[in-house]
Amino acid sequence: MRLLDTINSPADLKKLPRTDLPLLAQEIREEIIRVTSVNGGHLATNLGIVELTLALHAVFDAPRDKIVWDTGNQVYAHKLITGRREQFHTIRQFGGLSGFTRREESPYDTFNAGHAGTSISAALGMVEARDHLGQNHKVIAVIGDGAMTAGMVYEGLNQAGASKKDFIVILNDNEMSISKNVGAISAYLSRIITGQLYTRVKEEAKHLLKTIPRIGQPMIKAAHKVEESAKGFIGPGLLFEELGFLYIGPIDGNRFEHLFPTLENIRRLKGPILVHVITKKGKGYEPAERNPVTLHAASPFQIETGQARKTPRFPTYTQVFASTLIRLAKRDKQIMAITAAMPEGTGLSQFAKEFPDRCFDVGIAEPHAVTFAAGLAASGLRPVVAIYSTFMQRAYDQIIHDVCIQNLPVVLGLDRAGLVGEDGHTHHGIFDIGFLRILPNLVVMAPKDENELQHMVYTASKHDGPVAIRYPRGEGIGVEMDSRLIRLPIGKAELLKNGSDVAILALGHGVYPSLAVARELQKEGISAAVVNVRFVKPIDRELILQLARRTRRLVTVEEHVLQGGFGSAVLEVLEEDGLSGVEVKRIGLPDQFIEHGAVRSLRERFGFTTETLLRDVQSFVQAGLPKLEVPRRVG
Numbered sequence: 001m002r003l004l005d006t007i008n009s010p011a012d013l014k015k016l017p018r019t020d021l022p023l024l025a026q027e028i029r030e031e032i033i034r035v036t037s038v039n040g041g042h043l044a045t046n047l048g049i050v051e052l053t054l055a056l057h058a059v060f061d062a063p064r065d066k067i068v069w070d071t072g073n074q075v076y077a078h079k080l081i082t083g084r085r086e087q088f089h090t091i092r093q094f095g096g097l098s099g100f101t102r103r104e105e106s107p108y109d110t111f112n113a114g115h116a117g118t119s120i121s122a123a124l125g126m127v128e129a130r131d132h133l134g135q136n137h138k139v140i141a142v143i144g145d146g147a148m149t150a151g152m153v154y155e156g157l158n159q160a161g162a163s164k165k166d167f168i169v170i171l172n173d174n175e176m177s178i179s180k181n182v183g184a185i186s187a188y189l190s191r192i193i194t195g196q197l198y199t200r201v202k203e204e205a206k207h208l209l210k211t212i213p214r215i216g217q218p219m220i221k222a223a224h225k226v227e228e229s230a231k232g233f234i235g236p237g238l239l240f241e242e243l244g245f246l247y248i249g250p251i252d253g254n255r256f257e258h259l260f261p262t263l264e265n266i267r268r269l270k271g272p273i274l275v276h277v278i279t280k281k282g283k284g285y286e287p288a289e290r291n292p293v294t295l296h297a298a299s300p301f302q303i304e305t306g307q308a309r310k311t312p313r314f315p316t317y318t319q320v321f322a323s324t325l326i327r328l329a330k331r332d333k334q335i336m337a338i339t340a341a342m343p344e345g346t347g348l349s350q351f352a353k354e355f356p357d358r359c360f361d362v363g364i365a366e367p368h369a370v371t372f373a374a375g376l377a378a379s380g381l382r383p384v385v386a387i388y389s390t391f392m393q394r395a396y397d398q399i400i401h402d403v404c405i406q407n408l409p410v411v412l413g414l415d416r417a418g419l420v421g422e423d424g425h426t427h428h429g430i431f432d433i434g435f436l437r438i439l440p441n442l443v444v445m446a447p448k449d450e451n452e453l454q455h456m457v458y459t460a461s462k463h464d465g466p467v468a469i470r471y472p473r474g475e476g477i478g479v480e481m482d483s484r485l486i487r488l489p490i491g492k493a494e495l496l497k498n499g500s501d502v503a504i505l506a507l508g509h510g511v512y513p514s515l516a517v518a519r520e521l522q523k524e525g526i527s528a529a530v531v532n533v534r535f536v537k538p539i540d541r542e543l544i545l546q547l548a549r550r551t552r553r554l555v556t557v558e559e560h561v562l563q564g565g566f567g568s569a570v571l572e573v574l575e576e577d578g579l580s581g582v583e584v585k586r587i588g589l590p591d592q593f594i595e596h597g598a599v600r601s602l603r604e605r606f607g608f609t610t611e612t613l614l615r616d617v618q619s620f621v622q623a624g625l626p627k628l629e630v631p632r633r634v635g
Contacts (some may be wrong), residue, residue, distance in 0.1 A: 002027050004363065007081050010057040010108075021058075021256055025050045029284040031088065034077050037303045039092050040422060041099055042073035044282040044292040045144065048174045048254070052142075052277055053077040055259035056170070059267055060138055063107040066126050070119035070143040072100030072112070074172065075299075078496040082108035092422035094597025094605075099423060114426020116341075116364045117150030119143045120169060124160045127167045138267065140168045146341055149363025154243075160272050161244020168266060169245070169274045172253065174281040174292075195335060240274045249276030254283055262283050293344055314477040317450055320414055320476060321469075322347025324454040324485070325384055327355050328461050334382040335461060337361060340369045346386035346415050366391050370398035370410070377408035382461060386413040389429025389470060390420075400439060403466045407441045410467075411460040417446065417470035417508060418559035419603065424596030429470070430589055434564030436468050437537045444536040448511035450476030452534070458485040472509055472559070474599070482602075491538035499529030502621050503547035504553050507533045507566050508589075509608070510557035516610040517617055526621055536566050548574060548582045555585045555617055559608060562588040567624045587613065 003020060004027040007013055016024065026051050036043045054077070056067060062082075080088055084106060090096025101109040116569060123141035130137060148171065160167050185227060237247030248266065251258045259277070266273050281296075282288025287306025288295040295301070300309045315323075329335040329351070337359045343349040345365050351610045352359035362369045366387055373383035387395070392414055403410045417429040436444050443463060447453040453471050460467035496511070497518050506514040511532045518528040529547055533540070548554055556567035567586030574582055589606055603609055607616060 004028060004031060004080065007085070009083055010062055010081060013054065013057055013081055018058075018256060018260070021051075021054055025054060026284065028054075028077050028080055031080060031085075033285055033303060035089055035091060036076075036298055037301050038103045039089075039295070040299045040301075041076070041092055043285075043295045043298045044045065044085055044288045045074045045174060045296060046076040047285055048279040048281045048283045049172055050077045050254075050283070051256055052170070052172060052253045052279060053260060054081070055256060055263055056140065056142070057081060059260065059263040060140060060411050062607065063110070065125065065138040065140065066110045067108075068119045068123040068126065068139070068141045069101050069109075069113060070141065070147050071116045072114055074142070074144060075101055075109075076107070079106075082106055092424075092596055094595065096596075098596055100426060112346065112426070113397055115394065116144065116147035119147070120153055120156035120160065122158055123169075124163070124165075127160075127163075127165050131165065131276070138166070138168060140170060142172055144172050144174065146364055149341060149370065150319065150364055151365055157240070157243050161240075163246065164271055166270050167272045169272075171249075171274060171276045172279055173178055173250065173276060174279045178326075193337065208421070214353050217583055218475050237276070245272045245274040247274050247276065249274075249585040250278045250455040251276070253277035253279035270552045297345075314475045315450060316347075316475045317453055317471040317473070318345070318347040319449075320450040320481075321386065321415070321457060321471065322350050325486075326351050328458060329355055329358065332382065332461070333358075334380065336360070336373075336376055336381050336383045338369050338383055338385045339375050340364060340366045340387050340391060342386075342388065342391075342560050343566045345388070345473055346413070348386055366395040367398045370395040370412075371402045372408065373410045374398070374402040374408050377403075378406065382409055382411070384411040384413060386415060387433045388427070389414040389417040390427045393435070396435060399436075399442075399466075404439045404441045407465050409464055411457075412466070412468040414468055414470040416473040418472045419594065419599050419606075419608075420473045421599040421602070422596050425593035428594050430560050430594065432468070432470055433536055433558070433560045433566055434568075437564075437566075437569060441465050442537065444470070445488075445534055446470045446508035446536065447534070448494075448506075448508065449479045449531045451479045451481050452532075454481065454484075455486045455488055456534075459488045459490070462487055463490065470508065477512060488534065491535050491540060493534050493540035493543050494532040495543065497528070497530040499527040501527045501551060501553065502617065503529040503531065503551045504532045504549075504557060504617065505544065505554060505566075505570060506557040507536065507559075509559050510613075513608065513610045513613050517614045520610075520614050521621075522618065524618075526618075528617070533566065536569060539569050539573060541577075544570060544573050545577055545579060548579055552581060553583045553585075555587060555619065555620060557608075557613065558588045559603075560588055561591065562586050563591055583620075584614065587616055 003024045029047055032046050084097055087097050092099040098105060098116045102113055103109050104110055119141040123139050127139045240247040248262060251262055252393045266275060281292040295306060301307060302309060325337060337348050337351045338350045339346050339361050341364045343352060343361050348359055361370060369385055373385045376383040414432055417432055420427050436442060445456050447456050456469050458468055496515060514530050518530045521528045556570050558566040565588055567588060571584060587607060
């Protein structure tokens with residue numbers, strides 16, 4: 001039997017001899033590799049944080065002590081040892097465990113997380129709640145190094161340091177290398193600095209010096225400077241000390257003999273403390289150690305090689321977006337590209353290779369990315385900001401205040417719009433139409449396929465104002481790509497098929513299934529028009545009203561929540577025109593956060609396949625045509 005199979009809670013972990021922990025860590029890594037090779041998931045980071053996770057749960061008393069994980073994509077080991085081992089094979093599958101922290105899943109998950117930079121603010125709220133309620137437990141925020149580029153982190157650190165409250169921050173730094181000499185010296189000094197004897201002597205000496213007139217205070221300052229200089233020589237502690245934290249580290253986070261003494265010591269200390277821990281991303285799995293970027297968020301892969309199990313047949317929307325941008329940038333030196341810590345995910349890593357001086361990765365700082373782009377645009381350049389739809393939510397005020405009010409030519413590339421799959425409710429891009437279409441000056445568009453995407457990128461680059469292009473995750477549908485780029489008329493939809501009984505107004509991914517539905521309806525004697533909407537704003541009022549008057553029945557299809565979405569925009573067009581007697585069926589996502597699962601299964605569940613759309617449109621038309629005899633479809 002594996003050691004892992006005996007661990008059903010941190011209480012079981014505490015019973016293990018510490019000499020058994022390296023074997024347990026190895027078994028946890030093997031289980032993470034095995035499951036993610038089938039399900040996909042965040043691999044490299046989770047492999048690197050195993051020892052730190054075990055040490056935290058062995059030293060602290062969760063869930064009484066609150067461990068707040070930043071981003072949540074570093075919690076696989078945490079889930080395995082907090083009662084979810086037997087369900088771990090379901091991670092990121094529909095109805096299974098989430099790939100992130102979920103309060104609904106376990107009392108050990110203290111705060112839901114999917115976006116980076118939230119842990120310190122959330123944990124500080126728990127600190128204040130603890131003290132207000134007269135409770136006595138530790139609160140520990142575990143934040144990844146990438147999240148330290150988020151401005152919200154420093155807002156939280158600033159308040160936490162000033163509060164002087166009992167609070168621990170663990171900085172899991174998995175990008176910085178650590179040499180053996182520095183690691184050993186640093187670990188030794190960290191044990192000394194956090195030890196009871198050192199702390200007591202330091203405080204007593206400070207108290208004694210304060211009693212000496214005239215020279216006591218200068219001596220305290222001099223001693224503090226010496227201590228700071230020593231720590232500054234070892235690691236980057238000055239910033240955190242200036243923010244009011246006791247800085248410890250850096251220590252080797254993959255060595256139990258460094259972790260345990262430090263964590264046990266800081267558990268006894270009071271006040272704000274930051275422990276800088278160095279971990280190796282991908283540790284224990286050679287392909288992930290060699291290529292931690294590719295295997296950060298891995299698709300299902302072959303364990304022997306780390307290579308993806310499935311090779312895409314067609315270019316992805318992300319690749320088409322990036323290649324079109326490179327093509328345009330070769331012609332136009334004013335085009336600049338910006339990403340927020342996702343150069344590979346957004347395809348801009350290729351742009352950066354071609355134009356290193358014209359591509360900017362600003363870190364996990366979406367608000368800054370948008371305002372930075374606005375500054376470029378205000379100076380006559382043509383910036384393109386490529387950010388996942390779910391992360392663009394973080395820059396909403398900047399889109400309004402710094403881009404749209406000034407009507408600046410900033411292009412927002414909203415990658416992963418619509419259902420994104422296994423990352424779940426924090427990552428689905430299903431709110432962008434609602435929060436973008438209400439903004440003056442902003443053009444909002446969505447392509448029906450990868451060929452139309454390249455034309456939209458070109459159109460946006462030529463438009464004298466802000467543009468948002470939303471496009472889905474994954475590969476295209478395999479259409480032929482035009483060699484010549486075409487500038488699309490802003491606000492004009494594309495009538496793909498005419499019809500007289502019903503008009504299907506489809507956006508983005510919904511266009512081709514809608515065409516298939518129309519062909520099936522034709523076999524049953526129902527004439528259905530199909531429109532590739534293309535532009536959510538400005539919306540093609542003329543075509544919509546024309547079809548509404550002809551068919552008296554409209555169906556809208558969008559992979560977006562219905563509230564405030566494209567279908568709502570169509571209803572507004574009808575109301576503003578005063579056109580009555582038109583029946584409208586809106587097909588979209590319900591008023592709820594959508595769970596994780598494969599995109600295909602989610603589309604089946606929420607009615608975006610050809611079969612489900614056909615049933616919906618059939619029933620809608622039949623209900624509106626009581627005298628029309630529509631034959632039942634068999635099979």
